[in-house]
Amino acid sequence: MTGAARTAAIRTDTVRTAAARTGTVRTAIVGGGLAGAALAWRLTELGLKPTLFTSEQGRRTDATQASGGLLRGFETDPARARAAAESLAELRASPLLRGWADYRELDSTVVLPPGTDPAALHTVLRLLDELLPGSAELRQLPDLKPFLDLPPGSVAVVERQAGYLSPAALRDALLAQAVRAGATVRTDPVLRVLPEGTVRTAGGATAEYDTVVLATGPWTPGLLAAWGLPGGGLRSKRIQYTLGRGTPPGLGAFVDETCGLYGRPAGPGRFLLGLPTDEWDVDPAAPRTDADLARRVAELAAQRLGLDSWPGPDAVTVAAADCYAPAGGLRLRACLPGAALLSFTGGTGGAAKYALLAARSAAAAVFSGETPDEDLPS
Ligand SMILES: Cc1cc2nc3c(=O)[nH]c(=O)nc-3n(C[C@H](O)[C@H](O)[C@H](O)COP(=O)(O)OP(=O)(O)OC[C@H]3O[C@@H](n4cnc5c(N)ncnc54)[C@H](O)[C@@H]3O)c2cc1C
Structure with missing residues (x-):
């Protein structure tokens, strides 16, 4: 990182931490699949009011719409097994979540x-x-x-x-609940996000955010490449x-x-x-x-x-x-060190299983202004 970039990164971190302390962190989520919807819902549980940008056209072919929704706790990798089993336990314990997800x-x-x-x-x-x-x-x-x-x-x-759930039904219910709790959903696809948090949409809007999370699933590698940002192996x-x-x-x-x-x-x-x-x-x-x-x-x-x-x-x-992510599955990753732009994707063909848990950790990190320091693109 250059000296100027490092200074900008430190300034961004300070702004974010202060905003989180007062509960006014301005957060945008790009993408209304299961990952974006679960993150928006978890953020509203923490008192934030995120703006979520989605694309109606993308929803028709996205992973969430097509997903088979198979759920189980067992994975050969213990970390993934823990995430899947904790998510499943939360779903099974909540009649509300079971109903939203059409869980069988x-x-x-x-x-x-x-x-x-x-x-x-x-x-x-x-x-x-x-x-x-x-x-x-x-x-x-x-x-x-x-x-x-x-x-x-x-x-x-x-x-x-x-068993299995309907990821599309769960997504819709989580988005509706997030909106009831103060989130805003805009059906206005995002054309560009700048690393310091400026979002430009196809509808011509431009707005600044303290944190922007790309929850754009399989669109993410193409978007990062088009914006000249490292793909982090996604x-x-x-x-x-x-x-x-x-x-x-x-x-x-x-x-x-x-x-x-x-x-x-x-x-x-x-x-x-x-x-x-x-x-x-x-x-x-x-x-x-x-x-x-x-x-x-x-x-x-x-x-x-x-x-x-x-x-x-x-x-x-x-x-x-x-x-797909080289390691770690669905989780928050920094797109550049210290930047306001993060990604929340990498479901690797299996994130319906643990999206609830992954979104809880991601929301806590966004709320506290912690920049994830793992998986920084090299
Ligand atoms: C066929 C299939 C079967 C699967 N089966 C299972 C299973 O049985 N069990 C399991 O646990 N997991 C399964 N998965 C995986 C799981 O469903 C996915 O990991 C999860 O749904 C990914 O959600 P997502 O929100 O990350 O991505 P997506 O659902 O793809 O959502 C990304 C969203 O971003 C939006 N977007 C993209 N670009 C923009 C932009 N510029 N502006 C605004 N919005 C944008 C798109 O419109 C889309 O709605 C399956 C996946 C597939 C594809």
């Missing part, structure tokens, strides 16, 4: 390949037992129905307190699944890490199934579906779940992009 409780099964480190597995299982008591248990072959053809030595973590990636007719008996939500297949029930007689893609740096405004990938999903549905006629003639394949 189901068993969740994660099948793990042979050779999964048993010590790491037990660390996560102990953590789950603390946060969601009695929910998770370890199962071994042959007690892994209805999965077929699993490699010998596969194990599974089965959770009873898991990238967009396509996600695709198919909704089809046919259900594996007794199976709730699942991820089979021995082949990548994941899914959940999707209404009477229907099941959602998908496989990860490897398509990076995609345009979130123009998601395309990949017929070859959909065919591979149907082959695995037959081979691994015995669903010979899934997906059937009225199948629907859904594709959208999410923003």
Whole structure:
């Protein structure tokens, strides 16, 4: 950083801290997906009145609209497991949040390949037992129905307190609640944010903020590049699944890490199934579906779940992009050291699970004026 930039950064930090102390920090959020909506809601819980800018066109193809909404506590990484389990515990404990999110409780099964480190597995299982008591248990072959053809030595973590939600319904409810609590939502896409906090919109408005948070999901890497700012390793990636007719008996939500297949029930007689893609740096405004990938999903549905006629003639394949981070998932990151511009994205294909918790930490950091010092772009 140059001397002038360092002086500007120190001044910005001082202004922000003073504003937070008096509760008058001017905060803008760009992006009204689940991340932006949850952050706006959490900020209003702390007494702030953020302005959230959203794009009606973007909402139609965003990650939140397309998301499968699978929820569980188990992740192989303990930090992610803690975030997912704490978020799930908060949702399950609140009838209001459950209603807003249209939460459906189901068993969740994660099948793990042979050779999964048993010590790491037990660390996560102990953590789950603390946060969601009695929910998770370890199962071994042959007690892994209805999965077929699993490699010998596969194990599974089965959770009873898991399920799925509607991220789009939760987003809408959180935004409505944030507005009731004093937030402003402007359907006016942002054209440019300057690092010191100036926001310019497509509608011609210009305003200054103490903190601007880019919660623009898979649009974020393109926006940062267009504004000449470092991307911090954030990238967009396509996600695709198919909704089809046919259900594996007794199976709730699942991820089979021995082949990548994941899914959940999707209404009477229907099941959602998908496989990860490897398509990076995609345009979130123009998601395309990949017929070859959909065919591979149907082959695995037959081979691994015995669903010979899934997906059937009225199948629907859904594709959208999410923003992936090199480490850490959905969290607040500085776009430049000391700048007023932060990002809150990096959901890495799984932030519906822990958006509530991530937004709580991000709101606390914005409120206190703390600049996140992790993951600064190099
Ligand atoms: C197909 C799919 C399936 C998924 N399934 C699961 C799952 O089963 N479980 C799970 O936990 N997670 C899942 N995820 C991940 C999870 O849904 C996402 O991580 C989460 O929804 C991301 O929310 P977001 O707000 O960061 O991004 P988005 O929902 O993409 O929102 C970004 C918003 O920013 C707006 N925007 C962009 N540019 C501008 C601008 N210049 N001005 C104003 N607004 C702008 C867009 O209009 C958009 O509304 C899935 C994701 C996808 C794509």
